[in-house]
Amino acid sequence: MTVPVDRAALVARLRAAGCVYAEDEAALLVAAAGNPAALAALVERRVAGQPLEHLLGWAEFGGVRVAVDPGVFVPRARSLLLVSAAVAVAGPAPAVAELCCGSGALSILLAERLEPRFLAAVDVDPAAVACAGRNLAGRGVPVFAGDLFEPLPAGWRGRLDLVVANAPYVPTEAVALMPAEARLHEARVALDGGPDGLAVLRRVAAGAAQWLAPGGHLVVEAGAAQVDGLRGVLAAVGLASSVVHDGDLDATAVTARRESPGGDGP
Structure with missing residues (x-):
């Protein structure tokens, strides 16, 4: 009609x-x-001021229509850099976890492009868990409710080949400067990264050092001005990092590798 x-x-x-x-x-x-x-x-x-994606009930991400419920973080095009960076460092049939998954948009593309031997998504926000659960139901990807690595099966510790996280990295004081459609209509927990924007990423890094297999990689998004600080955080937990920037997407990703027992470099 x-x-x-x-x-x-x-x-x-x-x-x-x-x-x-x-x-x-x-x-x-x-x-x-x-x-x-x-x-x-x-x-x-x-x-x-309500987000267009919440009104439509979906967002386009990497050529895929992803369901997005009211209150759930809307996937941004710049996060496509996380997908390409993850694909670049992942080996064949990797074991993958996506943290801070929101709608599960990253996991949808990772499931298609990596053919992982297992893949799970995690979020602390119940609305995001429900939304991601519907998006990933037909892909055999479980969605866990909880804080970062905490809800993952204990047997996965030290076995993950790849951890991807679009964790919140906006400094607390800067949240008030964000567009109203994000600030008022997306979960605060998906935006607020603490005083310097790195509070959640510090915990992601510390957990990754324990949950990654030797030679495994962590891939995260960050602001360009946060890169030096974040790389210092990663180095402090034994992860050797590198930076990927995409000017077209105006996006910055940081990849970090857990060194093998022999001390191999990245």
Whole structure:
């Protein structure tokens, strides 16, 4: 069913509300609405600052439509760098864990591109766990509720080949400066990285040093200004790191390797 609408007026209203890609958003909202009343309600909510992805119920990530529930962190295109960085360091049939998984978007792509022997996702936010569980249900990827490595089976300790985490890294004081659609509509736990933005990443690094197999890799996202501090954190727990930057995505990833018992370098 095609909803009758004044496209020019709709685009103008969205643009006035600060929607940069107003034409694209207008088309998506019209397609999602079943009738004029539903469209009007969606537009009102979008103009009020709700994330487009929460209104649609999905986000496009790496060519895949990923379900995103209200309150759940919306996957950003820049996090595609985590996927490519992980693929670059992973060996054949790796054992993989995604921490801070949100909607499970990274695990969806990792399951396709790595063909892991096992893959699990973890998040501390119940809404994210439920959302990721639906997204990953048909892929044989379990989703655990809990804090970082804590809910993983104890037998996996020291056996993981790859840990990927888009952990929160926004400094606490900077959260207030984020766009309202993120600050007001995504879980604070998915955004706030503590006073310097590295509080959660420090715990990820410490856990990875215990849960990675010798030669295994940790891949995380960070702000460009945080790289030196993060590499120091990784070195302190025995992980040798390198940095990958993608200017097109405006993204920075840090990969870190747990050295083998023989002390091999990265």
